[in-house]
Amino acid sequence: MNVQLNPAPVTPVLQATQISKLYGENQGFHCLDIDLYPGEVLAVVGESGSGKTTLLKALSGRLPPQTGQVIYASDEQDIISLYDSSEAKLRQLSRTEFGIVHQHPLDGLRPYISAGGNIGEPLMASGNRHFGDIREQASQWLNAVEIDPCRIDDLPIHFSGGMQQRLQIARNLVTHPKVVFMDEPTGGLDVSVQAKLLDLIRQLVKRLNLAVIIVTHDLAVARLLAHRIMVMRQGQVVETGLTDRVLDDPQHAYTQLLVASVLQQ
Numbered sequence: 001m002n003v004q005l006n007p008a009p010v011t012p013v014l015q016a017t018q019i020s021k022l023y024g025e026n027q028g029f030h031c032l033d034i035d036l037y038p039g040e041v042l043a044v045v046g047e048s049g050s051g052k053t054t055l056l057k058a059l060s061g062r063l064p065p066q067t068g069q070v071i072y073a074s075d076e077q078d079i080i081s082l083y084d085s086s087e088a089k090l091r092q093l094s095r096t097e098f099g100i101v102h103q104h105p106l107d108g109l110r111p112y113i114s115a116g117g118n119i120g121e122p123l124m125a126s127g128n129r130h131f132g133d134i135r136e137q138a139s140q141w142l143n144a145v146e147i148d149p150c151r152i153d154d155l156p157i158h159f160s161g162g163m164q165q166r167l168q169i170a171r172n173l174v175t176h177p178k179v180v181f182m183d184e185p186t187g188g189l190d191v192s193v194q195a196k197l198l199d200l201i202r203q204l205v206k207r208l209n210l211a212v213i214i215v216t217h218d219l220a221v222a223r224l225l226a227h228r229i230m231v232m233r234q235g236q237v238v239e240t241g242l243t244d245r246v247l248d249d250p251q252h253a254y255t256q257l258l259v260a261s262v263l264q265q
């Protein structure tokens, strides 16, 4: 006889309850609930100005919401309410547990320190003092993001946009964060560079079992990377569900419009 055991319940690694942040009427987002599970990629899509970037900042501990709370659970024993934590704790979380990939890579890099230094700096900030080890890890990460390790002493400003974005990703992942927040990581790159970068992100997410929230206006990016999609409009979630379901069978009129507009392109 086969006995079916119920799988152990999985705790969300990040859980937001009833969070709001409004700069003015319809400027920001209102009363959102979000659960993000380990290894899950959630895409946040929607019209410009619908509050996606504001939401990402609130979820990553960079912008206190006006209502609600954001809970980070590194494991079932270690549960932290972000905005009830001290500044020092938030800084520590953002150094070690969270990664933040900005749309413009130079916003997330130190342009005037070497590529190796950019990767080594978060390691040093989290306590690693062994220069040889740091350099070795930097070299391995350059390799992992498909930058020739012989460029380790070059400055990021001398890299192409695609290389800078890959370097930003390496800088973020070197400390093995559990949750990575990405804001339009392929925006502004040309199509072939985008495709290569998406492929790399997909591989790394899988290999490192990362939980990711990715803001994108590009449904193709969401289709390729995300398990789930959340569609936002005017600061509200109008639809959420498994990626294929939302894109192949959109229920809300706005999602239908969004999907139809891509098909027409």
Ligand SMILES: Nc1ncnc2c1ncn2[C@@H]1O[C@H](COP(=O)(O)OP(=O)(O)OP(=O)(O)O)[C@@H](O)[C@H]1O
Binding pocket: 023, 026, 027, 028, 046, 047, 048, 049, 050, 051, 052, 053, 054, 055, 217
């Ligand atoms: N620091 C701020 N002060 C005042 N208003 C802001 C601030 N940041 C964002 N807003 C406003 O909040 C609203 C949501 O902005 P947000 O950047 O979150 O939208 P978005 O969905 O990410 O847009 P896009 O896709 O164009 O990047 C916009 O109306 C914006 O003008």
